[in-house]
Amino acid sequence: MINxxxxxxxxxxxxxxxLASPASEPLLRVENLSIRFDGAPKGxxxxxxxxFSLAKGKTLCIVGESGCGKSVTALALMGLLPTPPARxxxxxxxxxxxxxxxLTERERADLRGNxxxxxxxxxxxxxxxxxxxxxxxxxxxxxxxxxxxxxAWERALEMLRxxxxxxxEKRLRAYPHELSGGMRQRVMIAMALANDPQLLIADxxxxxxxxxxxxxxxxLIRRLQEESGMSMILITHDLGVVAEIADxxxxxxxxxxxxxxxVEAIFEDPQHPYTIGLMGSxxxxxxxxxxxxxxxxxxxxxxxxxxxxRFTPRCPFAESRCATEPPPLVEATPKHHVRCWYAPxxxxxxxxx
Amino acid sequence: MLRYIARRLLIAIPTxxxxxVLVFTLQQLLPGDPVLTMAGEERDPQVLAFLREKYRLNxxxxxxxxxxxxxxxxxxxxxxxxxxxxxxxxxxxxxxxTIELAIFAMIVALAIGIPAGIISAVKxxxxxxxxxxxVALSGLSIPNFWLGILLIMLVSVQWQLLPASGFVPxxxxxxxxxxxxxxxxxxxxxxxxxxxMRHTRSxxxxxxxxxxxxxxxxxxxxxxxxxxxxxxxxALMPIITxxxxxxGELLAxxxxxxxxxxxxxxxxxxxxxxxxxxxxxxxxVVLCTAVGFIFMNLLADILYVxxxxxxxxxx
Ligand SMILES: Nc1ncnc2c1ncn2[C@@H]1O[C@H](COP(=O)(O)OP(=O)(O)O)[C@@H](O)[C@H]1O
Ligand code: SF4
Ligand SMILES: [Mg+2]
Numbered sequence: 001m002i003n004x005x006x007x008x009x010x011x012x013x014x015x016x017x018x019l020a021s022p023a024s025e026p027l028l029r030v031e032n033l034s035i036r037f038d039g040a041p042k043g044x045x046x047x048x049x050x051x052f053s054l055a056k057g058k059t060l061c062i063v064g065e066s067g068c069g070k071s072v073t074a075l076a077l078m079g080l081l082p083t084p085p086a087r088x089x090x091x092x093x094x095x096x097x098x099x100x101x102x103l104t105e106r107e108r109a110d111l112r113g114n115x116x117x118x119x120x121x122x123x124x125x126x127x128x129x130x131x132x133x134x135x136x137x138x139x140x141x142x143x144x145x146x147x148x149x150x151x152a153w154e155r156a157l158e159m160l161r162x163x164x165x166x167x168x169e170k171r172l173r174a175y176p177h178e179l180s181g182g183m184r185q186r187v188m189i190a191m192a193l194a195n196d197p198q199l200l201i202a203d204x205x206x207x208x209x210x211x212x213x214x215x216x217x218x219x220l221i222r223r224l225q226e227e228s229g230m231s232m233i234l235i236t237h238d239l240g241v242v243a244e245i246a247d248x249x250x251x252x253x254x255x256x257x258x259x260x261x262x263v264e265a266i267f268e269d270p271q272h273p274y275t276i277g278l279m280g281s282x283x284x285x286x287x288x289x290x291x292x293x294x295x296x297x298x299x300x301x302x303x304x305x306x307x308x309x310r311f312t313p314r315c316p317f318a319e320s321r322c323a324t325e326p327p328p329l330v331e332a333t334p335k336h337h338v339r340c341w342y343a344p345x346x347x348x349x350x351x352x353x
Numbered sequence: 354m355l356r357y358i359a360r361r362l363l364i365a366i367p368t369x370x371x372x373x374v375l376v377f378t379l380q381q382l383l384p385g386d387p388v389l390t391m392a393g394e395e396r397d398p399q400v401l402a403f404l405r406e407k408y409r410l411n412x413x414x415x416x417x418x419x420x421x422x423x424x425x426x427x428x429x430x431x432x433x434x435x436x437x438x439x440x441x442x443x444x445x446x447x448x449x450x451t452i453e454l455a456i457f458a459m460i461v462a463l464a465i466g467i468p469a470g471i472i473s474a475v476k477x478x479x480x481x482x483x484x485x486x487x488v489a490l491s492g493l494s495i496p497n498f499w500l501g502i503l504l505i506m507l508v509s510v511q512w513q514l515l516p517a518s519g520f521v522p523x524x525x526x527x528x529x530x531x532x533x534x535x536x537x538x539x540x541x542x543x544x545x546x547x548x549x550m551r552h553t554r555s556x557x558x559x560x561x562x563x564x565x566x567x568x569x570x571x572x573x574x575x576x577x578x579x580x581x582x583x584x585x586x587x588a589l590m591p592i593i594t595x596x597x598x599x600x601g602e603l604l605a606x607x608x609x610x611x612x613x614x615x616x617x618x619x620x621x622x623x624x625x626x627x628x629x630x631x632x633x634x635x636x637x638v639v640l641c642t643a644v645g646f647i648f649m650n651l652l653a654d655i656l657y658v659x660x661x662x663x664x665x666x667x668x
Contacts, residue, residue, distance in 0.1 A: 078571060080567055080570055080571060106575075109570075109573045109574070109575060110573060111573070112570065112571055112572065112573035113571055113572035113573035113574075114573055117571070118571050120564065120567070120568070120571075122564050125563065125564040125565065126564045126565055126567070126568045127565055127568065128565040128568070128569065128583050128586075128587070129565070129587065129661070129662070129663060130583075130586040130587055130660065130661065130662060131583075131586075136568075139572065139574065139578075140572035140573070140574075143572060143573050143574055143575075144573060175662040175663070177662070177663045188568070191568075191572065192571075
């Protein structure tokens with residue numbers, strides 16, 4: 001059994017080994033990223049051994065319930081985590097050949113809002129109430145480009161047009177409180193894209209918005225991505241959106257990647273009990289729409305985190321070994337990785353019965 | 354904006370009326386018959402009756418109140434019993450001195466308190482934060498008179514850099530006037546800097562946690578822009594509130610410092626009046642202070658609008 005585990009983990013190593021596929025170097029390659037917060041129990045990382053990569057022009061969706069470490073991962077990539085209390089325990093994040101996590105704060109700031117950009121979940125509070133929309137967009141342009149103030153404001157106006165804000169000339173001089181949530185999120189998008197980033201990280205950009213606005217914002221982001229050819233990491237709860245726009249999917253549970261692969265693989269052949277739970281039923285073909293299904297129970301707090309598979313307390317397939325030995329991330333089918341002792345489930349169940 | 358200010362002014366009116374009623378009541382409650390005081394040795398009932406009639410003391414109290422308000426509105430605050438000088442004139446000669454001192458003290462307080470508060474918020478939990486807090490706490494606990502005497506002994510007596518006391522009107526010698534203001538302003542200002550620092554620190558800590566600060570950093574803005582532009586602007590409201598309150602207190606409360614540096618200001622006027630039971634002066638001073646506070650509040654309201662665009666559109 002131990003040999004089998006060793007064998008499987010060796011496969012994993014091979015699968016994430018960058019040397020294995022030197023032909024197409026991805027835009028972003030995150031490897032073995034682990035983050036902990038000061039005060040958390042010893043050895044419990046909020047983000048644990050997370051790896052994924054993203055090719056140029058592609059979209060990676062990260063899904064998982066609240067508290068699974070999606071935002072912490074995204075903020076760490078942007079260099080926006082407060083350190084302390086957060087600490088990067090290990091890992092690298094190569095972006096255009098540089099390890100983001102190894103840069104100085106100044107070098108990171110030079111990238112932020114320039115070649116990497118981020119939009120957030122809370123449009124209502126993410127804009128500074130004391131400054132006009134135009135000022136807030138233009139200052140990001142002035143920070144990274146050698147342009148005059150007038151040119152920066154012209155660019156800001158152009159960005160407001162591109163995010164389809166009505167009466168953009170007027171909105172340029174508006175304060176955030178004069179705009180609705182949807183409009184504010186458009187402003188955030190305009191701000192993020194003003195310097196033509198190669199990577200956009202969108203952390204649940206529609207969760208706080210009215211249902212009617214959500215689809216508009218998603219299709220706007222989608223269209224802007226097609227226009228610019230940038231890569232995107234989209235964190236979302238909406239499986240319909242994932243099915244529609246993702247190329248790759250990463251499923252996170254309690255800080256770990258439990259399943260990752262192409263959108264087809266994840267939707268047509270989900271392997272991990274958690275992924276299956278999220279989709280609301282046993283594995284079957286065909287894409288599902290709508291929000292994540294609710295799974296009984298909740299993500300355990302750090303103090304109660306099981307030593308083995310973190311999904312053990314909620315897993316209908318859990319067996320004694322799950323609680324004590326953490327399963328490795330193994331390649332179930334080519335480019336489709338699963339972190340479960342009993343994947344693929346069909347085979348395993350078949351063998352049991 | 355103008356409508357906003359007009360509304361603030363209207364709101365101030367009931368406060369002013371309440372203050373005037375209180376001051377008037379105080380006057381009624383004072384021991385002794387004002388007519389007897391005025392008449393001095395004279396005890397002729399006819400004279401007393403004449404005086405009573407002249408000052409309308411036989412009228413019902415509410416009527417007397419309106420008569421008094423009428424006089425106050427005309428600038429007649431009565432006459433100092435001890436010096437025979439009209440109270441308004443006394444106040445007008447002393448108040449500018451104290452206002453000048455208060456302005457200098459506020460400059461010292463703001464120049465120390467705000468940067469110190471920002472630094473300790475940004476460096477929260479580090480040695481810098483603790484050091485700033487220790488210094489601030491000592492600043493709060495050192496009594497003004499002690500710091501004043503210390504400064505006089507060092508700066509004036511030992512090093513002979515600044516005059517130890519006395520006051521020169523700016524019209525006479527501006528430079529000398531400023532030199533006499535420096536030490537009292539430092540004494541008053543450092544005391545206030547400590548509480549300004551603590552308020553700035555907590556306001557900044559709140560603001561630094563907010564989402565728009567994260568957005569500012571996500572744009573790649575450098576630390577000083579994030580702090581001095583994005584954060585400070587939003588932390589200013591409580592700082593303004595406190596500053597205007599402190600300024601109001603400086604006007605009435607610089608008594609001890611004015612005594613130490615023998616500055617003929619408002620504080621000294623109050624002390625002299627209280628000790629001499631010069632009630633007319635006390636009353637005028639109370640009225641003046643109350644109006645001053647109301648004015649400072651109005652100033653704060655106007656400053657709020659300048660830093661917070663959301664208020665500009667308030668009804
Ligand atoms: N500043 C912080 N200090 C301590 N714990 C934090 C902090 N920020 C996030 N966490 C913890 O990290 C975990 C992951 O959070 P997050 O990444 O926001 O989840 P989500 O997947 O919903 O985006 C949560 O359990 C949360 O409690
Ligand atoms: S390892 Fe065990 S507990 Fe974890 S998901 Fe697989 S079956 Fe469930
Ligand atoms: Mg989140």
